[in-house]
Amino acid sequence: MNGREIENLIKLLSRLPGFGPRSARRAVLQMLKKPETLMIPLSHALEETANAMTNCGICGNIDVVDPCHICADRNRTRDAICVVEEVQDLWALERAGAFKGQYHVLGGTLSPLDGVGPDDLRIDQLIERARDEAVTEVILATNATVDGQTTAHYITERLIETGVKVTRLAHGVPVGGELDYLDDGTLAAALRSRSVV
Amino acid sequence: MNGREIENLIKLLSRLPGFGPRSARRAVLQMLKKPETLMIPLSHALEETANAMTNCGICGNIDVVDPCHICADRNRTRDAICVVEEVQDLWALERAGAFKGQYHVLGGTLSPLDGVGPDDLRIDQLIERARDEAVTEVILATNATVDGQTTAHYITERLIETGVKVTRLAHGVPVGGELDYLDDGTLAAALRSRSVV
Structure with a gap:
């Protein structure tokens, strides 16, 4: 339907979590409308990150430096x-x-x-x-x-x-959560770990 | 929280329609796990398309050729x-x-x-x-x-x-649509344009 390049881009984008063929097509159209401010910078950011990324040898975090900035934080x-x-x-x-x-x-x-x-x-x-x-x-x-x-x-x-x-970590009722929507296991755990007010 | 490059990539991705900061972060993590098969190809596809894209001088379609492949289709x-x-x-x-x-x-x-x-x-x-x-x-x-x-x-x-x-284009009930969910305007238009079975 579209050029080979555009179809290829849609196909790649639709492999991202949260994207399907339809939303990928919408994203591509959006980007095609502003190639200079979004498409080219995104392309460069992807390549830069892909080349720089590494796994921290200490904790296993993904970062662009090793040790990662968390392990290196004094x-x-x-x-x-x-x-x-x-x-x-x-x-x-x-x-x-x-x-x-x-x-x-x-x-x-x-x-x-x-x-x-x-x-x-x-x-x-x-x-x-x-x-x-x-x-x-x-x-x-x-x-x-x-x-x-x-x-x-x-x-x-x-x-x-x-x-x-x-x-x-403690088990219990999520902050802001409603009891009615919680599963039995969570409710039981929250009861067991109840604390004095 | 993360390196500058990764945060920059998340920021750019979250500007795509259908993406927010949270889903962009998920997508970046997914890509970081397979840089060679997804991240680098996506980067190249974006750059290639951005550089090749043009508006068809006849119909205004976006394509990588001008006239676009629809206008050029004999x-x-x-x-x-x-x-x-x-x-x-x-x-x-x-x-x-x-x-x-x-x-x-x-x-x-x-x-x-x-x-x-x-x-x-x-x-x-x-x-x-x-x-x-x-x-x-x-x-x-x-x-x-x-x-x-x-x-x-x-x-x-x-x-x-x-x-x-x-x-x-004709107005009417969408194929597969249920009358109960349709707005009054569409229903009225569908009635006006009714056809003999």
């Missing part, structure tokens, strides 16, 4: 390591701005059915980091899914030898 | 010109595949309040094209909005001198 504390499944979880916690320690990205969860074992995740590196005597606490922030909790359990066992304190 | 009929507001309308009609004639993109609608007059649209070019004796019909496919219909009315007046037949 204003952050060194006593706690927060363990997350994926980079997006790290970014989400950073957006919340409530944690000023170190991170460790596992790169997934244990999943025997999919053939993902401990050696496929960055667990050995975590144990190694937890041995550092500056580290006093490991916070497990894996997702509250079966796989996430299984992984957290496994890591807890492995961490026993290091003598470090292991904690996990 | 298998399409020359007797009817379908007038649309924007390029996306042309693409939508092409997707439907029901029209095999020529197009004419106005580039907007008449809108006195926004200071858009006949000279800001490609109306003179349309009258010129309609004077060609090969052209026997002009199909007005502007949107069924107040501005769209005002523009269609104005063009109809202007086309009288050319003696060409002027038609417009």
Whole structure:
């Protein structure tokens, strides 16, 4: 229907999460209307980032420098390591701005059915980091899914030898959440962990 | 939070229609996981298209060749010109595949309040094209909005001198649409234009 170049661009864009063929077409049209201010800068930003990106050798975060700017930040504390499944979880916690320690990205969860074992995740590196005597606490922030909790359990066992304190995120009612819409598991967990007002 | 390059990329992506800061961040993470198969090709496709894109001197379509491949297509009929507001309308009609004639993109609608007059649209070019004796019909496919219909009315007046037949798209119930969800205007139009079974 359109030129080969335009169709190719639509096809590539529609592979992004949140985009389908229809929204990709709309985005391309929007960009075609302002090539200089959006299309060319976007092209350059993509190439620049793709060439510069790297995985942090310490925590596994994606950044353009190694160690990443979080591990390199001298204003952050060194006593706690927060363990997350994926980079997006790290970014989400950073957006919340409530944690000023170190991170460790596992790169997934244990999943025997999919053939993902401990050696496929960055667990050995975590144990190694937890041995550092500056580290006093490991916070497990894996997702509250079966796989996430299984992984957290496994890591807890492995961490026993290091003598470090292991904690996990609280379960409960999301802030702003309505009880009526919550699942039973969350409600039960929120009840169990109730606190005195 | 992230490196300057990554934040810049997220900012640019979130300016695309259908993307907000959150979905742009998700898309960037997805791309960072496969830079070679998605990020670099997307960057090149954007640059290639931005550099090659042009507006068709005949119909106003966006393409990488001028005249565009629709105007240049010798298998399409020359007797009817379908007038649309924007390029996306042309693409939508092409997707439907029901029209095999020529197009004419106005580039907007008449809108006195926004200071858009006949000279800001490609109306003179349309009258010129309609004077060609090969052209026997002009199909007005502007949107069924107040501005769209005002523009269609104005063009109809202007086309009288050319003696060409002027038609417009039918109003009615969308295929697959439920009456209960339709607005009164559409229902009234569908009733007025009812046909014998």
